[in-house]
Amino acid sequence: MNPDLERVIALQRLDSAAHDAQRRLAEAPERAKALDARLETAKEHVASAKARLTDNQNARRTVEKDVALHQGRLSKFREQAMAVKTNQEYHAVQKEIGFAQAEIKVHEDKILERMLEADELTALVKRSEKELAEEQKAVEADRKAMMSEHGELQASLGRIAADRKGLVEALDPQVLAIFELISKRRNGVAVAEARDGICTICHVRLRPQVFNNVRRNDTIIQCDSCQRILFFVPAPATATPAVTHPAR
Numbered sequence: 574m575n576p577d578l579e580r581v582i583a584l585q586r587l588d589s590a591a592h593d594a595q596r597r598l599a600e601a602p603e604r605a606k607a608l609d610a611r612l613e614t615a616k617e618h619v620a621s622a623k624a625r626l627t628d629n630q631n632a633r634r635t636v637e638k639d640v641a642l643h644q645g646r647l648s649k650f651r652e653q654a655m656a657v658k659t660n661q662e663y664h665a666v667q668k669e670i671g672f673a674q675a676e677i678k679v680h681e682d683k684i685l686e687r688m689l690e691a692d693e694l695t696a697l698v699k700r701s702e703k704e705l706a707e708e709q710k711a712v713e714a715d716r717k718a719m720m721s722e723h724g725e726l727q728a729s730l731g732r733i734a735a736d737r738k739g740l741v742e743a744l745d746p747q748v749l750a751i752f753e754l755i756s757k758r759r760n761g762v763a764v765a766e767a768r769d770g771i772c773t774i775c776h777v778r779l780r781p782q783v784f785n786n787v788r789r790n791d792t793i794i795q796c797d798s799c800q801r802i803l804f805f806v807p808a809p810a811t812a813t814p815a816v817t818h819p820a821r
């Protein structure tokens with residue numbers, strides 16, 4: 574293969590790898606935000622469960638005050654019952670006592686409901702706290718993985734820049750100029766494989782003579798349509814007995 578063509582292909586590989594690495598690095602703030610959001614959601618679940626438990630406890634306290642109120646009235650009526658003078662008064666006080674007892678019963682049932690609900694809510698608080706702890710662990714692990722990936726990407730960008738410098742220095746300046754121009758115009762992709770007579774990137778059919786020349790890989794040929802530098806990948810050799818039977 575023409576050495577400059579080889580260099581141009583290698584250059585494209587580096588540029589594409591650098592482009593991918595940079596895009597991945599650019600996604601980092603968005604990914605960090607998604608991790609924060611996951612944590613935030615888990616925290617909200619805990620806060621909401623705790624708020625519901627507090628509401629439940631407040632509601633129970635209110636009902637308990639009502640019970641105390643009715644119990645106060647009940648003892649007052651019982652005292653009155655001791656001091657009644659007439660049958661009519663007795664019946665009136667008994668009626669009030671019955672009423673207060675019924676009220677106490679209703680409110681005690683409400684307290685029982687609240688207590689059952691409190692059990693469920695306490696379990697919910699525990700469950701959501703456990704989930705938060707798990708989410709914190711998972712997010713921490715993801716964050717570490719992200720940071721290590723970040724470091725690897727930065728390192729690979731450094732290697733790519735060094736390799737690129739070497740390739741650019743070795744490359745014919747005219748070929749480099751073509752490469753840089755097409756790369757700028759064509760979204761960072763200046764090289765295209767030609768396969769079955771077609772430019773695999775712009776999908777335009779090459780003239781047969783052009784394709785024949787490209788197949789030889791011995792000169793810099795640009796696609797008539799997209800101007801990318803074309804190369805050809807020969808079909809791999811099907812049998813390699815020297816490798817399959819090294820003992821022979």
Ligand SMILES: [Zn+2]
Pocket residue numbers: 765772773774775776777796797798799800801
């Ligand atoms: Zn093309």
